[in-house]
Amino acid sequence: MSRLLPALADTPDRPAVRFGDRALTYGELAAAATPLASRISGASRVALWATPTLETAVGVVAALLAGVAAVPVNPRSGDRELGHIVADSAPDAVLAAPGEHLPPALAALDRVSIDVPTAPAGPGRPVALPEEPADPEAPAFVVYTSGTTGPPKGAVLPRRAVSSTLDALRDAWRWTDRDTLVHGLPLFHVHGLILGIVGPLRQGGAVRHLGRFDTQGVARELASGATMLFGVPTMYHRLAEALPTDPALAKALSSARLLVSGSAALPLHDHERIAAATGQRVVERYGMTETLMNTSVRADGRSRPGSVGVPLPGVELRLTEDDGTTEVAAGDPEAVGEIQVRGPNLFLEYLNRPDATAAAFAPGGWFRTGDMAVRDPDGSVRIIGRRATDLIKSGGYKIGAGEIENALLEHPGVREAAVTGAPDPDLGERVVAWIVPVDAQNPPGEGELAEHVAARLAPHKRPRTVHHLDALPRNDMGKILKRSLPDG
Structure with missing residues (x-):
């Protein structure tokens, strides 16, 4: 046995x-x-x-x-x-x-x-x-x-x-x-x-x-023989913030065999700061409670910010249209679909909830993750957000909140960012940004942030409304609780 x-x-x-x-x-x-x-x-x-x-x-x-x-x-x-x-x-x-x-x-x-x-x-x-x-x-x-x-x-x-x-x-x-x-x-x-x-x-x-978690503990353990680090974006953000003034931390992270981030997307800015200071690229993976792990950037593969890699051995993955069964066009890196997976990594059921269990699966044993993504020609997956909170349908476009959040975080005046959709009589939904500014007394303006995003992504992805907050609501894992934000 x-x-x-x-x-x-x-x-x-x-x-x-x-x-x-x-x-x-x-x-x-x-x-x-x-x-x-x-x-x-x-x-x-x-x-x-x-x-x-x-x-x-x-x-x-x-x-x-x-x-x-x-x-x-x-x-x-x-x-x-x-x-x-x-x-x-x-x-x-x-x-x-x-x-x-x-x-x-x-x-x-x-x-x-x-x-x-x-x-x-x-x-x-x-x-x-x-x-x-x-x-x-x-x-x-x-x-x-x-x-x-x-x-x-x-x-x-x-x-x-x-x-x-x-x-x-x-x-x-x-x-x-x-x-x-x-x-x-x-x-x-x-x-x-x-x-x-x-x-x-x-x-x-x-x-x-x-x-x-603390950055000194990470440095101590990696410097004394540990080879791998698991963390969530909040932890890697704290590491990135500490690196400029902590050469011992930079040396310790440089010695690691593998740095893995999960549970949410790691912002591009933090990827770049860690890579510049340590020579290390953080590997991202994608999973959830019901499926354990679905995809990952491989240790022997190319780590690209925004990518959660390719399906793990034994895991089948597809992207589907709104009907939940039609697959999106293959090879189109702009084709957005819901991730569905099947394989030996799946859960058995929701305890005492046969209705919820049945609703969670599409015909053929495919689990509906509720996550929206695009797939690059090489098969790697880029998640743009949750269907319920991160997919914004504006002016006929499907827009992922995650890529707008990453663009906002590249602005020097933005410390934290979240993006949601709000009802709009003309567009269907408008893009709403919630930011924690670096300087609360002098936050970046709505027009400035709109131009910043439009220049990096596309004009239709720019935020139409910007709210300033002291902090974003988060859970124990550091995930932003968008449902706790006020109505946009």
């Missing part, structure tokens, strides 16, 4: 996970996770209080060994959202560190403490690991979506989706057991937990989690 994490048995003395000054080898991780797996064996689902700690890593490994679906819970969830997740997923227990304070919705569940050794065990006999499920369709995770259009939905991810995605990334990123990943992402979603913790463990390498 193929194990999800073979290094637990094969390389017990190799470093596996580290959070701050606490670390476990593969043997120590197996020794901590195996008795926990026995305690939860037979459960259907368990909630995992997903703090950025060693306990969370042990908890997720134990759930995978036991064949029990883990429901990672954001420690910053509000009472209403948390109550919905617990009621919907009905976990048999909650896994948490000893002494961890839990909110009432979780405190009412049976609690299973995640016990982690306080001192290294040293070399020893390999641990007898439990038998894992042989069925690749067995659920491994139930990860809840962001809930922007209603209560969060629980995407049921099978073991086959986890293994196929991580194996595809092994190929695309040349990811091996010699790699050590550093990241500071939260651990309640697929990027931070499945890619960032389970990913290195499946490859047999190591992961060092910062606990909380």
Whole structure:
């Protein structure tokens, strides 16, 4: 039987996970996770209080060994959202560190403490690991979506989706057991937990989690042997901002084998600043909760700002017209369509939501992502935004908010930017820009920004209305919450 994490048995003395000054080898991780797996064996689902700690890593490994679906819970969830997740997923227990304070919705569940050794065990006999499920369709995770259009939905991810995605990334990123990943992402979603913790463990390498992201931590870890960095655009923006005055950071980033950004588009300006200071190009990839990873720029390929690369091995991808079934013209880099994917990386269903599950798929097993994109002649994908919030239909054109945002960010007076559409009696929709100016007392004017965008893109893509804000609303991953912006 193929194990999800073979290094637990094969390389017990190799470093596996580290959070701050606490670390476990593969043997120590197996020794901590195996008795926990026995305690939860037979459960259907368990909630995992997903703090950025060693306990969370042990908890997720134990759930995978036991064949029990883990429901990672954001420690910053509000009472209403948390109550919905617990009621919907009905976990048999909650896994948490000893002494961890839990909110009432979780405190009412049976609690299973995640016990982690306080001192290294040293070399020893390999641990007898439990038998894992042989069925690749067995659920491994139930990860809840962001809930922007209603209560969060629980995407049921099978073991086959986890293994196929991580194996595809092994190929695309040349990811091996010699790699050590550093990241500071939260651990309640697929990027931070499945890619960032389970990913290195499946490859047999190591992961060092910062606990909380900071540029000094990134510099320290990359300078001391880490080879890869995972982050989101907000993190790379902070790195780009720090580079001019931090030569140690520039040297550390220069030494990395691979810098990967995801969860949202990385602005061109930050791409260019990082490349100029370090000689490194940031690799972008594209995925979502329901599909794990779909595309990526390959480690041996050409990194181009704005591109999320080509479909990963095993993933089929197409762009469709508004009817959801007709494919857009092939080879036309201006032809906008909705991304649909199918392959072994897909989720099984939305828990308790057969209606939503059925609506999410087009005939032929194609998952409707809701993301709009164009495809270059070489097959690489450029995402222009979400159908619901980022596709603007103005004057007969389909306009992607993302490319306008990137153009606005090239203006020296713009610190942050978001673009939406607003009803317009003449155009159907007009382009609206929301900016955080560099100088709040002297912000760039509407005409100036319109000319700036029109000169770089096309006149019909210029913003017709500009609003100035002190800050853009964002979620825990740094994504801009456009639905929280006032009406344009």
